[in-house]
Amino acid sequence: MGGTLRVAVLGAPGVGKTAIIRQFLYGDFPERHRPTAARRLYRPAVLLNGAVYDLSISDGGPGPAPAPAAGPAAAPAAAAASAASSSSASASASASSAAASAATSAASSAGDGGLQELPDLKDWSLQDMDAFVLVYDICSPDSFDYVKVLRQQIAENRPAGAPEAPIIVVGNKRDQQRQRFSPRRALAVLVKKSWKCGYMECSAKYNWHVVLLFKELLSSVLARGCKHSHPAIRLQGALHPNRCSLM
Template sequence: MVETLSIAVIGASGVGKTSIIRRFVYDDFSETYNPTRARRVYRPSVVLNGHMYELKILDVPPIAAFPSSPAQEWLDARCRGVRNASAYILVYDICCIESFEYVKMIRQQIVDNREGSSSSSDVPILVVGSKRDLQRQRFAQRRSVSVLVKKTWKCGYVECSAKFNWHVLLLFKELLGIAVARGLRHNHASIRLQGALHRNRCSVM
């Protein structure tokens, strides 16, 4: 049986969410900026270490806050499916501190609103620093941000560049590894999948 994992990609306007998703799914990149105004769904199949996964990737437009209840989620079409996502990718622009503050706010709201729910408060969250190709313009050193995210927030952390296709595949492999390690599968595939992260055996179908 093929497992489906729902991944919500959330971030402020202009941080590169759609560019990252399209680079991963279609291996393309556009220099033209088209703001995401409505929720979009991408459904790629991924083979990781011999196991197939169906991904439901939600490209979420900028939202004022994480929906605090199922009712609020369904009132706003942009948020539908966000509360029950299997995992989250929170994207910020390494050159924009405001976009990082937005990710900080959303992460805390995810933790607060899912705590004690049947979907578990221990949901996998990967923080992604986008636009690594603009390294010289970053607002903070990579190490300081990485330590905060990993040590204090207890989240995964990856930096990438959709423009140059740098670490885009890695961030999705990292997220799958975190998700499996936290028990989204129950057939003890986690050990094999964690090994696959080092062998680079991941492909998008």
């Protein structure tokens, strides 16, 4: 038993997408933030409950094409990504006020705001992903709005009749708990009851709940065939007795 599972990790610039992936794969945390200039693919093998699974983890950046995870980003691309990330702070507030029903048009009309960096799901073939991790910064309401639009885009671009792809919304930077913009319980209720997604929080810096995140993700994908269990329920706390390790 086993197979290949395709996972997309998406979110606004600077929320810690790459840090979460690197903490899971390599157990390290980059102290200096370097914007991801283009989408990167990581291909680890994972042992879960005695079965080996090949993961294809897509680290979502603004660039249109995948780049090898081991290779350094080109300097011009990194500089461009840095400029886009810094300019997003000044206009993300106006972009976040776009109605959810106009999510696609908001991404193209947000000017210099962060929403203009929303990935093109068709170009990236994200419709074929087995699961999604949508990351936001618990100290940044704009990054949560970004995730809201992403979730809607995923739903709108899912091919008719395609199997359900589990989504986990992840609040990163839990180590900055005192600066959070909203109580954890309020966000968890919104995500699980209104969005019908899983929810958890982690700290990539201190490796808190990072491994658990990927355990729950794998479990939710494998349990997708359970028709009588809601996906948001299946995601919550079902993996504590399970074993998951990198190979």
